[in-house]
Amino acid sequence: MVRPSALPSDPSADAAAILRRLGFAILFFGIPVAALFTRRALVVLAPLAIILLGLAAALDGGAKHVGDKLVAVFASTAGVAGAVLLLWTGLSLIWTPFRPEAAERLSNLIGMALLALGGYLAIPDRMRSANLYILPVGVGFAALAGMVAAFGEDGDSQNLERGMIMLVLMLWPAVTWLHSRGRNLEALLLAVLVALGTLVTTDGVALQGLAVGAVIFAVTAASPGFGARLTAWSMAALLLLAPALPFLIKPLAIGFFGPSSPTVASLDAWASVILDEPLRLITGHGLETALRGRFFGLVPAASPYTFLFEIWYELGLIGAAAGAVVLYCSAVGAGGHRPVLGPGIMAAFATAYALGCFGIGTAQLWWFSALIVVVLDFVAIERGQFRTKRPKAILRRA
Template structure:
């Protein structure tokens, strides 16, 4: 007698599958769409999605050996560099003039790091393709929505000042995971079409930051696709090298400032950067403390036209120790990510290049939405890597009965 389906069904597994599907729908679809419509979309939706993934993992045990994975991350070279960077950032609270604001920012950083770890440990060891195909659909529809908004001339969509540009920046970051998934499935034509649609949406954005980030990411994607080892090492070395040599950049770029003229904002920023390096050389070792690069402008501790770039901010706030730890963290993260499946390397390096370019060009890297967006991108790439367990369908074999 056949057993009833009610007896063989596993309610906890069904509930976990539903929660996981909703969580991925929020990460892959709701976040890029909502980022165009409200300023707090990424900050609110990402923790909600990760909580759903955690509950799903507790219900069905889809994530195996979480403690071993956590130990592997903490003891890795990048994990140790991140711990040193976090420790030095905490110590900088001693000499920062903005202790309250810096403490709040530090708690946000720690919260995002813990959120990323929790999401990483909650992801199942094997991802269903049906869940991952939500990502390119969400990215494509968001790009079309952004183009529609740009044509309508609605640059600001809520009273909090959310702009089309911020939504396009989030979309530029999520494009590369979507392209990576399509490329790994052999859907290169769809991936190319997705890049074109997102690039057109970024072209319509007013400030052009997202388009510049996409251009650099596309270049690295092509280089890494031709030579994965060279593209990975190039990306890692450029990111780490620029951060380490940042105090030299305003002197090397002085001819560029002369060509632009003394009235150019870039020339004025480079002048401020050179004066900071020459005026307080000892501060290049310790930095001025967390939160001083942004708030120092409002209290005349730093000129208003100081550079808005992550290269200047890390050196100004955390000094040599923070810059070395950050450079090693970037290098280790890029090189370790390059050890994934070859089909994923171009998209991963393109995402590194896009995010780093946006940070160098002046995206508010100290803001919570930026940290949250980076966490989302990392989790999406991990999910894509765990969706590569089968690349070809098994062949059907007919067995003849003797």
């Protein structure tokens, strides 16, 4: 009996598989670990991982229906609002006093947007589970490494805090993947491990963001529709009503912190900016003015670093309204595709939003890179849900 000869291997497919595995290893494992020790890890490794995924897709044709995906992104309400926000940001260069610096920042924003789009298109329509299980392993290993580094004498506390913030963000896609596979005990242990890691850092911002995300995760798990609407409306409303916050929160801040506390001084500075130039609430002062204006006396030194203040000060009502539409539509749309993914996605939204409100420096390049990594993680997880259980074996009589 002549046996059929083995099918010849395809060098392109083999090379694509290697590049894709390496790209996901960097995205899921390398980034959370390296972010604990070097501030440039995110900015360097995220584009590298996306480039490797893009090369793999080009070799084996893994990027399918590219045109349909682009139309779906740009024709959506969130896509249109994002384009308006980017256009208004570009127009703000006309009246910003820091035009060269603002132009550089705008180019970085456009580059980040293109990078995210390229990563979205490069991820295959069907993800292998072997690649996705790298994510919880990487997050767990990074949490252990962070705790070891926190007790070391030579560790850089700033890098460690930034790495923990990245780790808190990446926890939610890792938990979501384990939850989608029915590994709820492993997901709980991973969350506890990351929470312990955040406790050993000198700054509590990461732990606070994790706590906010945990509450939203529990609410969305109990009621998916209500959790998605609560997250979407909370983010949009808080952004739109941000100019009223210094007047509403000040009495509470005085009661909790005292009249001479830095929190009250920050609220007073925010209120003075609003009252001194009320018309600027419509147009804003232009890109890059919230941070650089402090060094030139244009912005009170005590002004808050929260992105709620920054987006209103730089882009005004139009920018804030466009941003609110992007947040609302993104949260509502993301929660409806796969119900099992909803709690983790809403928790990631809440954590990232809370961290921005707490003032971690959302204008920096590493923050945009972190958000891109988290978004791509969820895209990969969503595309790994094409089969949730093994097919049953059926025995037939001869």
